Amino acid sequence: METPQTPMSVEELKQMAANIRCDIIEMICTAKAGHPGGSLSAADVVTALYFRIMRLDPQDPDWPDRDRFILSKGHACPVWYAALAERGYFDKSHLGTLRQLNSILQGHPDMRKTPGIDMTAGSLGHGLSAGLGMALSGKLRQKDYHVWVIIGDGESQEGSIWEAAMAAAKWKVDSLTAILDRNHLQNDDCVDIEMPIEPVADKWRAFGWHVMEIDGHNMEEIVEALETAKTIKGKPTMIIAHTVKGKGVSFMENVVEWHGKAPCKEEAECALEEIRRYGCEQN
């Protein structure tokens, strides 16, 4: 298993994000099911975390001092699996087994089956609370690990997200950073039509969080925001990452149907070609 040199430069991160996008398309196409839209929208942030920001050891996934990562919007797990495979947690050959019988890669993340998955996820609105628990534990035991949680904008309609928001501010857990993948689409419709969450930055500020807003596909901005988040003291941090659902595959971008639909072989080939071209342009 190859383990890439980390931390990566911004240029290397861009190339890795393109690789991860290709993995996502191939996995979901092979599985004939899955959630490409929200996997692609989160790809740049996840890449920055795993290849530059997080303290981790793929050879020791349970290392007690590691940073924790939770993909609370668990349906986007292809992006998580791809990042873990590219980072060397398990062999890339597993990616072709997504959602199949006896696979280590479940349809939604299972911490007992997949090396590197820090928390089981899938039922929306749990991950921020679980991350809060991890951060509180770190605080109690005077550990200096950081906990990173990606939540969705549709997921932000869950009441428990706001329960966790309130509690994290109460306990001033500055080792907790949430990233909102603000891609504007959910399963049924546009978030802002189905159940608007705006003004979402004001909401998080009102709940006592330090709030940053970034272009969630601009690697420089992503890296800078994640590094800043680690330095914020006395309150948790929310990074609102403005993203495009389906980012990198033009026919998937901003199309609600690509929330949970697999591309056929021809569509996947078009998508891969476009991502490879896009990734090269970035270099």
Added chain:
Amino acid sequence: MSKTETSPYHHVRSEIIPLLTSDDLFTTVERQATRYAYAEAVIELGERNPDVVVLDADVSKSVRTHKFAEKFPERSFNFGVAEQNMMAAAAGMATTGLIPYATTYAVFASMRALDQVRNSIHYPRLNVKIAASHGGLTPGPDGVTHQGQEDLSILRAIAHSTVIAAADPPTTKLAVWAAAEWEGPVYLSFTRDPVPVIFDLNYPFEIGKAVTVRDGTDATIIAIRDLVVQSLVAAERLAKKGLSVRVIDCHTLKPLDVETLLQAAEETGAIVTAENNMFYGGLGSAVAEVLVENYPIPMKRIGVRDTFAESGPYLELLKKYGLSAEHIADAVKEVVARKGQSR
């Protein structure tokens, strides 16, 4: 140990036995709500295990876990009225090696936060202890919204669950301590109202091991939580009428002690189950499932029928909703009468 040569009782405090057929049982005997026994036990546990943390959801003064907070402020977390957040946060803590006791009422633990309890605690088999007060109709005057009459049935239906409801304060403490040694989720159900102290700390409490607390040969009552004492009362009354009735404290609903209950079925030939819980999906269902597949004999279930109860004194509710010693005794008479009849 209170067993004498002539006594059929095991582990029952000797001063209790003469009072079993007296109304004094629920007035003069030392009584305590098992929620308070839980709080005392978890404080003791906190003293000897630094990994134990207590999570509350605005009922710490009701359960008395606020005393844990006074003693170990850094290991106490009050989440306010937000049980879902508390349960998933408990899961997150457990991933780091802490042993969280997430404390709330049974209705909220088993229903309000069930999604977190299933998906974030049981599915990943995280080492969270769910401490649920107000089980069954024990919160009598509070009424239906606070009466956890389904919690045992609901938790039993979850994969990887371990479900415990101890009969009295000392065995509740033993259950709380045993849960800390048990790797994985444990659901503990407590009473809101006081119940008599019928056992002591020498009780042989082991998760998954039912305890025969009274010998008998004509029928067996398999009981859980607060209906163990009602079953002892029923058995003692029936003894005066010449019936020899075994009583089993089935404190662990899951994993069920199949061996002990099948032995009782074979040796006594008739079974009554007694639970202050819905009679769907709980102890009665669990025992019936085992009997029907292995050793079908006359059986009757005592439990909350398909209804919600109401506000009222706890012991009065037991009588009105068919859960009292008298109802249990009538059920025993019925199954004994059915023995030997063609089925």
